[in-house]
Amino acid sequence: MESQLMWTPGLAIVAVAVICVTHLIYRWRNPKCNGVLPPGSMGFPLIGETIQLIAPGYTLDLPPFIKKRVQRYGPIFRTSLLGRPIVVTADPEINNFIYQQEGRSVELWYLDSISKVFKQDGEARTTAGGVIHKYLRSITLNHFGSESIKQKLLPDIQRYVNKVLHQWSKQPSVEVQRGTLAMLYDFNAEKMFGYDAEKSSENISDSLITLADGFMAFPLNIPGTKYHKCLKAQKKLVNMLKGLVKERRQANSTAARGDFLDQALRDIDNEQFLTEEFVVNLLFGILFASGSVSGSLTLMFKLLADNPSVVRELTAEHEAFLKQREDPQSPITWEEYKSMTFTIQVVNETLRLSNALPFLLRRTVKDVNIKGYTIPAGWTLMVANSALHLNPDTHKDPLAFNPWRWKEQDQYSISKNLQPFGGGARQCAGADYSRVFMAIFLHTLVTKYRWTKVKGGEICRSPILKFGDGIHISFSEKA
Template structure:
């Protein structure tokens, strides 16, 4: 899934073909593996490798941007076209180094979160056939009620998929794709009798909240129906912070929910799938599949032997 998404996003954002995308992905993999490491900047340490990978990613993106800036007339129909237009317009609001940072943040924050969440979705559905049955009831029923033929899914139809949207919430809650939300205290802050001094770095771990049994009953259980319980729903929603909070909250929060719900919709309407290998998952901060998670996906009319 990661490779598929990475190829799609690099094509749409920076016009890369599969080969170039693969090369960039290798650099991102190296960056990712040292992301949460002890910060010793010395050859051979994970942190050092991560910093080298970061430089390599930035170099590839800087070179790509420079190439595009030298041929501004040539359009590729991607995000870089828009960036080049901004940089070469009158009084650009961004600089070249900001553009490189922007693109690398976008590639990183979109692909490495969504791919994990979709893997957790497949695994959770596989382990909970009752959830699949409920999805298989709601989604065709919604399409049956549709007036006016087979258009794409409308916003109202998407919103009407109550259960499917609860499955989406539960997938997002259980997967905790982002392991830390970073803030700095501007003044002394009191929390549960402790003082966090001004200027300290604070890391909020969404998993600690999403798997807290006082807020989410039986928190390790994948249970989309929990979101139906009106008496607990508002407390759960108040403590549901997969996308952070405040002005730096994830700008893609609604897109992510739509993406997951649409994936579920298409999956149960058109496909069947089997687990092949890699069913062992463990949780450190987010959910990990040490051997990868492998499925065989087929259209519904393709017979399984």
């Protein structure tokens, strides 16, 4: 009897604990909502379904995390990543609705693990609305928009691409994803703040590649993990940019250079939200994002290697307009770029299949009602724009590489059915620049170089597009 009485308080504590844990699990799996939540599972407490999201999938199709749940729940479902409630939408109609709600019921957002990469002095600036967003878009378009491309960037891109391909031709082979990342980062850093990869003591592209490699890794910040290396690279790069900004400002010579950094520093006197710290964050964010088409360029090599008829038509197109020139060695003009009909079709098709940005993130600032569901305020929206590109109702045989599918489509149809850079007010300001860069890269490749795939090419989405051990290409200059 005494023994039974001794155990009674212990059993009571255990019972209370079990009830509390059960209640917490129930609340976790059944979040509060002033309506009907989309179907789905919240996964395990704290980590949610994060591990399933970053599990690799070896396909050009939708990331397995999204495809499996679309098949189970439909094109809109709920989940949880790193303890944050999320609604994923693979419905093009809902996606367009969300794009149009920018600044009304939704705002730009990043997962906490991603926001941490962009933190400076404990503060994350990964959202920007109103005046700030207008400024960011304006300064980016001013230096990387269509007018800047026409006036000065076209010959600079061609010069740099040819320089890089020439360097590659002197090597036995090149792992092209790393190579194209370095090319994009170094060139864009040159245009933004005068960086010279050959003279600088800081290797910006190495830091950015390390950062990119751990960007979507599981956020385990212990030595040896990709995420830990990512944060170290971020800190190193931010410190370098801070030094650059202070040096440039103290030199008081911003009017002489006319680059991206000069404009940002001049604008500090005119825009209340601009500070040196904000300029550093601006440089870091735009420079990091500028490597996003590397996956598309890398996939392009695989697609071309598997489709020699596309290479033949590309080569014929570029050789034809070279023959029409008085000087075949002169830089490409804007008119020539616009005449690259088949090249632009190849770029479109590569962007459609690569889905370098497999999803975009937004956060609801108030309850959003759509198609009978309610998405509560404060929830994250994961917009799977890749679902539009791989929808068989929109694109026949969607996993096939078929540049000719764009031949008869007008500009309205293309913009409606191809959104690799997002949509609405937040469409990437560097969209035109990325397309031009890919086209000039193709032009230089097919007119001046021969290339063969040496090894590799296994596609891996985790969920960002990667290529296993990489795609290794051997280059040689044409006689």
